[in-house]
Amino acid sequence: MRVPILKQGYYLIASIQSALSDEDLLHLRDDLVERVGRYRSRGAIIDVTVLDVMDSFAVRTLRGIAHMIRLRGAQTLIVGIQPEVAFAMVQLGLTLGDVTTALDLEEGLAYLNQQAEASRQHGE
Amino acid sequence: MSSRKKPTDTKPSPESTAALLRELVAHLRQNRTQLREEWARRITESQLLTAMTREEIFAEATSVYDNYVEVLETGSVEALQAYARNLSERIIPRGVETHEVLGIVLLLRDVLARSLFKKYQGDFALLNSVLDAYEPAANRIANTVAVGFVQERERIIRQQQEAIRELSTPVLQVRDRLLILPIIGVIDPQRARQLTEQLLRGIRANRAKVVVVDITGVPSVDATVANHLVQTVDASRLMGANVIVTGLSSEIAQTLVTIGVDLGKINAVGDLQGGIEEAERLLGYTVIMTGDTKEKQA
Numbered sequence: 093m094r095v096p097i098l099k100q101g102y103y104l105i106a107s108i109q110s111a112l113s114d115e116d117l118l119h120l121r122d123d124l125v126e127r128v129g130r131y132r133s134r135g136a137i138i139d140v141t142v143l144d145v146m147d148s149f150a151v152r153t154l155r156g157i158a159h160m161i162r163l164r165g166a167q168t169l170i171v172g173i174q175p176e177v178a179f180a181m182v183q184l185g186l187t188l189g190d191v192t193t194a195l196d197l198e199e200g201l202a203y204l205n206q207q208a209e210a211s212r213q214h215g216e
Numbered sequence: 217m218s219s220r221k222k223p224t225d226t227k228p229s230p231e232s233t234a235a236l237l238r239e240l241v242a243h244l245r246q247n248r249t250q251l252r253e254e255w256a257r258r259i260t261e262s263q264l265l266t267a268m269t270r271e272e273i274f275a276e277a278t279s280v281y282d283n284y285v286e287v288l289e290t291g292s293v294e295a296l297q298a299y300a301r302n303l304s305e306r307i308i309p310r311g312v313e314t315h316e317v318l319g320i321v322l323l324l325r326d327v328l329a330r331s332l333f334k335k336y337q338g339d340f341a342l343l344n345s346v347l348d349a350y351e352p353a354a355n356r357i358a359n360t361v362a363v364g365f366v367q368e369r370e371r372i373i374r375q376q377q378e379a380i381r382e383l384s385t386p387v388l389q390v391r392d393r394l395l396i397l398p399i400i401g402v403i404d405p406q407r408a409r410q411l412t413e414q415l416l417r418g419i420r421a422n423r424a425k426v427v428v429v430d431i432t433g434v435p436s437v438d439a440t441v442a443n444h445l446v447q448t449v450d451a452s453r454l455m456g457a458n459v460i461v462t463g464l465s466s467e468i469a470q471t472l473v474t475i476g477v478d479l480g481k482i483n484a485v486g487d488l489q490g491g492i493e494e495a496e497r498l499l500g501y502t503v504i505m506t507g508d509t510k511e512k513q514a
Contacts, residue, residue: 170454171456173454173455173456174420175413175416175417175419175420175451175455176416177454178416178451178452178454178455179412179413179416179451181450181451181454182447182448182450182451182454183447187450188454193453193454193455193456194456195419195420195423195425195455195456195457199423199425199456200456
């Protein structure tokens with residue numbers, strides 16, 4: 093099943109609805125990286141709340157997406173990692189590196205707005 | 217001599233065993249007072265149950281004796297199991313040890329066996345069959361009481377471990393979005409795991425953005441514990457929370473640097489106060505001293 097990508101102002105929200113196969117993840121990557129350019133988005137949020145497992149492929153793909161989106165001039169946030177998933181990830185040595193994370197979608201949007209605010213003040 | 221050899225090879229039939237047990241029970245009932253006193257005397261002599269008074273020992277001895285006879289009579293250990301559990305519950309807090317409980321049951325077994333020897337010493341064949349009936353039942357009783365006692369002890373130990381664990385890892389909210397996790401005592405891998413889980417759950421429940429982990433009360437840190445700390449920090453960050461570690465003593469700092477743990481990712485602040493101030497800064501709080509107090513201080 094393809095992950096729906098919603099446009100919300102300057103941001104894109106990829107809301108994962110069910111467990112994903114490797115192929116779904118690659119589709120998500122292609123769609124998201126393409127749309128960031130098409131909509132001239134400033135940020136993309138990937139909501140993984142429903143995932144109760146994250147394997148190494150998923151983690152690597154998410155990290156890859158974040159890096160690609162940065163190259164397209166926007167920022168990526170992973171939100172909604174569950175406590176059990178977080179614990180399993182560190183035990184397996186899977187890290188998201190320098191990718192920003194937030195507790196949930198609300199926090200993620202707040203963070204992006206704050207960043208936008210900061211850069212606008214900086215610009216003035 | 218010849219009478220001694222004959223019956224040992226042939227197994228007694230169940231009916232005759234039952235009949236013998238009945239006879240046995242009658243004998244034990246008849247001599248209840250004397251045997252019980254004998255037993256209590258032997259217990260005191262062997263310096264068992266020193267935590268209890270003579271009267272208490274006698275009272276318990278009476279109940280155990282009656283239960284014992286009842287098991288021999290009915291063959292059902294259920295009542296004895298319940299009694300053993302109840303007895304253990306009462307005497308464990310007073311410091312009675314496993315060897316004492318086992319010791320008194322074996323003493324009773326010995327006292328009763330001796331009385332049987334005395335009664336049937338004229339007839340070896342009969343004594344043999346009586347012992348055939350008595351021994352398995354007596355073993356089962358000793359087994360039941362000992363197992364009951366040990367199980368009760370283990371249950372209490374488990375309960376206490378649980379209580380200590382629950383008490384030792386509180387996750388507390390001090391401001392909106394700010395949690396503190398004071399760790400006191402030795403961290404073993406199991407506890408470290410539980411700590412991390414509790415912290416992660418706390419982060420989600422309180423929607424925390426910053427967590428201050430205070431390890432002032434941790435006596436020593438080795439490579440395993442340090443790695444657990446790093447894992448906790450990583451896992452919290454995956455959930456969008458920043459972790460500040462405080463209270464690293466100079467010894468711990470030296471150990472960590474010597475074993476070469478990668479602490480690059482850990483945000484460390486000297487003490488808990490500094491940690492909370494740093495967290496407030498991250499969250500955008502400013503603490504202002506009100507005029508009142510300022511004047512008083514001046």
